[in-house]
Structure formats: C-alpha cells, structure tokens
C-alpha cells in the first residue's frame with residue numbers, strides 16, 4: 230500500500246506534474262505514421278496536452294498546440310479542416326522511427342539520442358508498429374508488463390492451441406528446445422522465481438519456472454525507462470511496447486514487433502489487429518461497455534478470463550477493471566510484484582533528480598544512450614544448473630543468424 | 638436506528654438462479670460483488686481484489702469461493718483470502734489478506750445486506 234499523495238505523484242502526468250516531468254525528458258510515441266493520411270493536420274492527445282501534427286519550417290513535421298474546449302473527450306479526433314492551431318502555444322520536435330512518430334515534449338535544447346535498441350536498428354521490413362487505447366492511467370498499464378507472474382493465470386488457456394497456427398500472437402510458440410507450448414509451461418508452473426537487476430536502460434527481469442526432470446523455464450523481460458517494456462513474443466519476434474498517457478485516465482499502448490528471422494508479414498499483423506480495433510481512435514472493440522464479450526461458459530472450460538484468446542484483451546480487462554487510476558492505497562503487493570516495487574523506486578528517484586535539475590542522473594539521457602543495444606528478451610527451457618548459459622546462448626544464436634546487425 | 642431497519646434488499650434469489658451466481662452490488666457508492674459458493678451460502682465482498690485491484694465481478698467461481706483471474710488469489714464468502722498461487726510455496730501472506738465483507742441474509746426470495754456494517758467500514 231502507498232499513500233494517496235504518493236499514488237498521485239507517480240501517476241499524474243499533466244504539465245507541471247512530477248511523473249509528467251520525468252516522461253517529458255524522453256521521446257514519446259505520439260502517432261502511427263499511417264495517421265498522416267488524416268490530412269495536413271493530425272490531432273494528437275498526449276500527456277494531457279491537446280496537440281496536432283503539422284508541417285513546420287522546411288516541411289518538417291512538428292507537434293503544435295491546438296485550440297480545444299475543456300470538455301473535449303480524451304481521444305477527441307477532429308477532422309483536419311476543423312483543427313485550429315494556437316500560435317501562442319508550445320511546439321515540439323517530432324522524429325519518425327519504424328512507423329511511429331515520436332515527439333519530445335521536454336525543455337532541454339537538444340532531445341536525447343534514441344538508444345540503439347533492436348526495434349530501432351532493424352530494417353523497416355523487420356518491424357511492425359501498431360497501437361491501441363486503454364481507458365486507464367498509464368502506470369497500471371506499464372505495471373502489468375513488468376509482472377511475470379500474471380501470465381500463468383490471466384492468460385491461461387485450459388487447453389493449448391496448435392503452435393503452428395500462432396503466427397503474430399503472444400505465447401503461442403513452443404518453448405525453445407522442447408515440444409511444450411509456452412501456454413502449457415505457464416499453466417503448469419505458476420510460481421516463478423523472480424529476480425530484478427538494474428541496467429543502463431531500466432530493469433532486467435528474470436522469471437524462472439523450475440519444472441520436472443531438472444529443467445527450468447527462463448523468461449527474460451525488460452523495463453525500459455521510463456514507460457516501455459521489451460519482452461519475447463515468439464522464437465522469431467520480440468515486442469517493445471510503450472504505455473503513453475493521453476491524460477491521467479487514458480493511455481495508448483504503442484508496440485513495435487521486431488523479427489530476428491523473416492521480414493514481418495505486416496499485412497497479416499495489421500489485419501489481425503484492425504479486426505479488434507476501431508479507427509481513428511484505435512479503441513478496442515471488446516471493452517468495458519460490452520463486458521469484454523465475457524462468456525462464463527468459456528471461462529469454465531477454455532480460458533481463465535472467459536474473454537477470448539487474445540491476450541491483449543485480458544491485459545486490458547485487468548488494468549481497466551482497477552478503475553481509471555488504480556487506488557494503490559488499497560493494494561497488497563506480494564513477492565511476485567518485485568519488479569513493480571523496483572520500478573516505482575526508480576521512478577521516484579528520477580522524479581527527485583529531475584526536480585533537483587540533475588538531469589544526467591536519469592537513465593539514458595547522456596550521449597552513451599546511442600550505444601545501448603538489446604535488450605535481450607527471450608524464453609528458453611534449460612537444464613536447471615545451466616540455465617544462465619543456455620538462455621544467453623539461445624538469444625545469441627538467433628542474433629548470430631539474423632540478417633541485420635543484432636549483435637549485443 | 639433499530640436493527641431491523643439496517644437490512645437493505647440488494648437482490649432477489651431469482652437473480653442468482655443462473656449458471657454462475659455472481660452479481661454486482663453498489664452500497665453507499667461502494668462496489669461489491671455478491672456470489673453463492675458451492676455450499677449454497679452467500680458472500681458479499683468488496684469488488685476490487687486486494688492484491689492489485691482487479692475486478693472480482695469477472696472472478697472464477699470455483700473451489701467454494703471466488704478466484705481473481707489476474708493472479709489467482711482465492712477468497713471465501715467472508716472475504717478471507719485462502720490462496721495466493723503465485724506466491725512462493727509455504728508463504729503465509731494470504732492469512733493476513735481480507736476483502737471488506739458485508740453480512741447478508743436470504744428471506745422470502747429477497748437477499749438483504751446489513752448496512753450498518755458497511756458504514757462501520759468507512
């Protein structure tokens with residue numbers, strides 16, 4: 230449990246807020262590049278600010294402030310011709326990476342360098358980007374992503390699908406080196422041993438599931454400061470996902486799917502996701518208003534939630550069900566929440582450093598950021614006494630065979 | 638206030654005559670969930686899981702109680718946590734966890750909640 234005051238401090242993101250100040254030191258996903266088809270002005274609702282993508286001097290994309298009424302809905306998306314730019318409001322620089330337009334809303338003269346993460350250095354053909362809306366504060370959305378225990382419950386399938394039919398979906402692959410679908414490993418071994426290490430980019434989270442016959446399932450995931458995660462999706466792909474505040478009570482996830490093997494089948498990945506979302510706000514079709522299509526019969530026999538096979542919907546239900554801003558004065562964190570506790574400590578340290586003007590104490594804000602590679606995200610099954618080597622080698626092997634430079 | 642006036646009707650027996658007897662109830666602006674366990678007894682407990690706040694209205698009605706779908710914490714009809722299946726083997730943390738609970742009774746097809754208890758919790 231934490232105090233109401235602390236909960237406010239680490240969740241609120243408007244101009245002048247503490248956590249908002251930390252986020253404003255980093256490039257923030259602002260729109261998908263396909264949104265530029267909307268017209269010469271594209272609405273962007275970000276960090277409690279009402280903005281629009283426009284062309285500035287030299288035809289460069291920038292974010293400008295747009296004139297908005299106070300009662301505008303969080304994800305208001307006016308037609309291009311109806312957008313009025315507030316010429317007295319701030320403007321912010323924009324940079325495109327792999328289909329996502331990032332914006333820098335900070336006050337430093339030069340925005341930070343982009344780290345050399347896999348999602349940024351892979352060729353365009355090997356990265357697919359998409360986004361989706363969640364009706365809740367960004368921090369509870371991020372916290373699900375750094376909680377390795379929930380996958381054994383929330384995403385549990387009471388029966389396994391055929392991994393061969395799982396392209397482009399999470400947890401459907403076979404665990405490296407076995408014939409066991411990951412879904413089966415997660416279901417049968419629900420008490421992971423979790424260790425959390427601080428890194429240059431944030432946190433490395435190792436979840437060990439000790440299995441029968443002296444084997445261990447090793448899942449390495451990462452928190453990228455301040456608000457992203459990097460996790461394995463399949464043997465072929467990893468996921469890098471940002472949780473971006475629209476306002477205090479609404480956020481978008483932006484995901485880059487990065488392939489170490491074949492080019493990504495973007496048409497298929499996009500079609501799979503467009504079927505579940507409505508444009509232009511990328512709001513999920515299953516949501517609180519329609520009970521996430523909850524089916525008690527399915528919950529009894531097929532899935533843990535009764536909300537279908539799409540794990541994004543499970544996560545969405547989990548975070549939206551907490552309320553728009555989770556009341557952390559009522560929570561009881563356990564051992565499985567280790568990474569969440571560590572992350573909050575990092576965020577508070579960053580808030581204090583930023584408030585004191587010690588910007589270089591924040592992760593990845595110095596010139597060395599451009600040299601940070603990885604992070605390594607990987608699922609493997611190993612002989613228990615060799616898990617470190619085997620997990621590392623499994624990732625090094627796929628990197629060595631990669632068509633682009635994936636060395637770490 | 639006399640004791641009799643403290644019982645408020647919150648649902649009918651009829652409403653729980655379904656395959657999965659779990660119902661959302663709001664009392665004094667607070668969210669609760671009403672359910673019938675395997676023995677047929679009723680429980681009225683806080684709707685947000687005391688772990689990280691997930692919505693128990695969508696809980697799994699099993700093992701004589703309600704199980705949170707997020708990390709599997711299991712609650713009996715008094716709101717007492719009975720299991721935390723993701724916590725380390727041998728952990729006793731669950732014994733310290735209890736969801737707010739309101740006493741209920743079933744009379745003549747009506748389900749009633751003892752309101753003074755919810756006020757006491759404020």
Ligand code: FES
Nearest residue numbers: 686688689705708
């Ligand atoms: S939020 Fe209910 S078990 Fe974790």
Ligand SMILES: [Fe+2]
Nearest residue numbers: 373379540544
């Ligand atoms: Fe999840």
